[in-house]
Amino acid sequence: xTNLAILPILIPFLSGVLVAFTHNRLGLTRTLAxxxxxxxLITMGFLSFHxxxxxxxxxxxxxxxxxYGIVLVLDPLSALLVLTxxxxxxxxxxxxxxxxxxxxxxxxxxxxxxxxITGVSGAFITGDLFNLFVFFEVLLMASYALITxxxxxxxxxxSIKYVLINLFSxxxxxxxxxxxxxxxxxxxxxxxxERAAASDSPGIITTVAILLFFVFxxxxxxxxxxxxxxxxxxxxxxxxxxxxxxxxxxxxxYSLIRTFTLIFHQQPEIIDNLFIWVGNLTMLFGVLGALxxxxxxxxxxxxxxxxxxxxxxxxxxxxxxGLSGSIYYxxxxxxxxxxxxxxxxTIASLAGTADINKMGGMIRSHPMLGWMFFIGGLVxxxxxxxxxxxxxxxxxxxxxxxxxxxxxxxxLITSLLILxxxxxxxxxxxxxxxxxxAEPAGKHGSxxxxxxxxxxxxxxxGIGAEAILPSVQQIADxxxxxxxxxxxxxxxxx
Amino acid sequence: MEIIMIVLAGILFGFAVYNILQKRLxxxxxxxxxxxxxxxxxxxxxxxxxxxxxxVLREGAENYSDPLPQALILTSxxxxxxxxxxxxxxxxxxxxTNGTDNMEELRGNNHD
Numbered sequence: 001x002t003n004l005a006i007l008p009i010l011i012p013f014l015s016g017v018l019v020a021f022t023h024n025r026l027g028l029t030r031t032l033a034x035x036x037x038x039x040x041l042i043t044m045g046f047l048s049f050h051x052x053x054x055x056x057x058x059x060x061x062x063x064x065x066x067x068y069g070i071v072l073v074l075d076p077l078s079a080l081l082v083l084t085x086x087x088x089x090x091x092x093x094x095x096x097x098x099x100x101x102x103x104x105x106x107x108x109x110x111x112x113x114x115x116x117i118t119g120v121s122g123a124f125i126t127g128d129l130f131n132l133f134v135f136f137e138v139l140l141m142a143s144y145a146l147i148t149x150x151x152x153x154x155x156x157x158x159s160i161k162y163v164l165i166n167l168f169s170x171x172x173x174x175x176x177x178x179x180x181x182x183x184x185x186x187x188x189x190x191x192x193x194e195r196a197a198a199s200d201s202p203g204i205i206t207t208v209a210i211l212l213f214f215v216f217x218x219x220x221x222x223x224x225x226x227x228x229x230x231x232x233x234x235x236x237x238x239x240x241x242x243x244x245x246x247x248x249x250x251x252x253x254y255s256l257i258r259t260f261t262l263i264f265h266q267q268p269e270i271i272d273n274l275f276i277w278v279g280n281l282t283m284l285f286g287v288l289g290a291l292x293x294x295x296x297x298x299x300x301x302x303x304x305x306x307x308x309x310x311x312x313x314x315x316x317x318x319x320x321x322g323l324s325g326s327i328y329y330x331x332x333x334x335x336x337x338x339x340x341x342x343x344x345x346t347i348a349s350l351a352g353t354a355d356i357n358k359m360g361g362m363i364r365s366h367p368m369l370g371w372m373f374f375i376g377g378l379v380x381x382x383x384x385x386x387x388x389x390x391x392x393x394x395x396x397x398x399x400x401x402x403x404x405x406x407x408x409x410x411x412l413i414t415s416l417l418i419l420x421x422x423x424x425x426x427x428x429x430x431x432x433x434x435x436x437x438a439e440p441a442g443k444h445g446s447x448x449x450x451x452x453x454x455x456x457x458x459x460x461x462g463i464g465a466e467a468i469l470p471s472v473q474q475i476a477d478x479x480x481x482x483x484x485x486x487x488x489x490x491x492x493x494x
Numbered sequence: 495m496e497i498i499m500i501v502l503a504g505i506l507f508g509f510a511v512y513n514i515l516q517k518r519l520x521x522x523x524x525x526x527x528x529x530x531x532x533x534x535x536x537x538x539x540x541x542x543x544x545x546x547x548x549x550v551l552r553e554g555a556e557n558y559s560d561p562l563p564q565a566l567i568l569t570s571x572x573x574x575x576x577x578x579x580x581x582x583x584x585x586x587x588x589x590x591t592n593g594t595d596n597m598e599e600l601r602g603n604n605h606d
Binding site: 130133134137140141144148151153154156157158159160163164167168170171174175177178179181182187231 | 514519522526529530532533534536537540541562563566569570573574576577580581584585587588591592600602
């Protein structure tokens with residue numbers, strides 16, 4: 001039974017290899033990719049159900065007993081995240097044929113997508129700090145290939161910056177891991193947690209933790225390290241943007257949640273304030289960027305950043321409402337960002353431009369698209385009954401509990417400004433007169449459906465919150481008690 | 495010995511950052527290569543330098559060097575090898591298509 005924990009890595013990895021072999025038979029590749037993505041989704045659904053009902057699965061790779069070998073830990077948090085990842089994978093593979101050119105598709109497009117998912121899932125389930133670095137590299141390698149896929153002038157220009165910033169933060173990550181090893185003498189997360197808690201010099205651990213915070217904050221695009229994100233996320237194909245926007249920054253946030261709740265919470269007064277203030281500034285600056293843009297893809301890309309701020313603030317609260325708010329927001333934001341990137345891609349491709357000032361009146365020719373984009377905006381801003389509202393409600397409750405009134409005010413202002421930025425784009429694109437993008441829906445039909453598939457999940461997360469919320473609160477409870485994780489991995493016999 | 499290694503790693507970090515901040519693309523690539531060397535040297539030092547013992551732990555062995563940093567470095571070297579070669583190809587393609595290797599000119603503007 002414990003071997004099941006490898007499936008989130010194994011299925012996409014083997015799928016990637018398989019579709020790489022069929023790359024010059026496009027029809028077969030498409031069918032195979034869709035089939036494998038659905039198999040992945042079903043398996044992850046089963047695994048998550050199993051983990052949520054029967055308890056976590058821990059796999060000690062190669063039978064090396066923890067903490068000596070690498071462990072893969074499929075606990076409720078990881079399980080929900082790999083499930084969400086597989087939902088996004090299905091939507092992306094569904095959307096791809098109508099958006100990516102055939103030449104690009106046959107150039108190992110699906111293979112790279114599956115390898116990206118391998119890295120993301122691996123980062124979600126690993127229980128070893130150095131292994132986390134390795135999975136970061138796996139997903140980054142796939143993302144380097146995807147961001148340059150197509151080789152347009154602007155893509156090559158922006159991808160250099162993307163590769164460089166990620167390379168730099170990866171090397172900083174390695175350096176930080178070696179600091180951690182020097183201070184605590186292990187890289188197994190459970191053992192790290194145990195030793196950090198028993199350590200008599202919390203000062204040095206906090207110093208190392210802040211270094212690690214900057215590594216993950218660069219990956220997760222927190223203030224002031226987000227400047228590389230918006231422009232490099234809009235240059236590739238919308239499918240790739242959706243995958244990046246939904247998954248890559250969230251891996252950074254997940255790593256922050258995992259390491260800082262488990263290991264580095266030795267001096268809460270420093271760490272909590274760091275999270276809260278970086279979060280506050282991330283929200284404000286990110287949303288200002290969204291307000292200043294006139295490019296619809298850039299507006300969506302900038303809206304990634306305030307969402308990261310919300311999650312960071314929730315981690316900084318370090319109480320049950322704050323953390324469950326962060327996790328809920330993380331799950332729903334992955335889905336809604338993917339959906340919005342796909343919708344923005346469809347809008348830009350219909351209008352032939354991404355500039356919202358040159359569009360108008362599209363609601364008449366494409367009402368479905370319009371209303372879905374509108375609902376997406378409401379979800380982002382946190383209007384009830386959609387999923388964004390539940391996350392924000394929990395976060396606001398957590399902030400009041402902690403006594404952070406300033407943060408509550410910033411959160412509410414940011415939500416309002418997010419609504420403004422999206423609704424303004426909606427009005428410019430869909431109302432009035434002008435370029436209606438009146439070409440027949442044709443190939444855009446499947447694009448709208450795959451975004452609709454994602455919207456279905458966000459609406460479910462909002463209206464069906466009653467079903468999800470108890471599990472999320474359980475996860476938050478479990479994160480607040482590192483002892484549970486330590487016992488789960490080390491089994492108390494070392 | 496550890497002190498010398500750490501100072502060396504520090505010097506490498508310094509040179510690497512200096513090179514990354516240059517405008518020519520090739521110097522930036524060299525900077526990232528230096529950066530990875532610095533990081534690897536750093537891992538090696540963090541595992542405490544020892545001589546004259548195998549990194550294999552037998553039962554009852556009293557003297558052994560730590561095998562973990564070596565495993566970590568090996569993994570990290572392979573990864574940075576791959577990334578550096580990818581970056582070189584990417585830089586070559588970017589210079590070919592954009593017609594410049596000056597980062598100042600590769601900045602882009604707000605209209606595209």
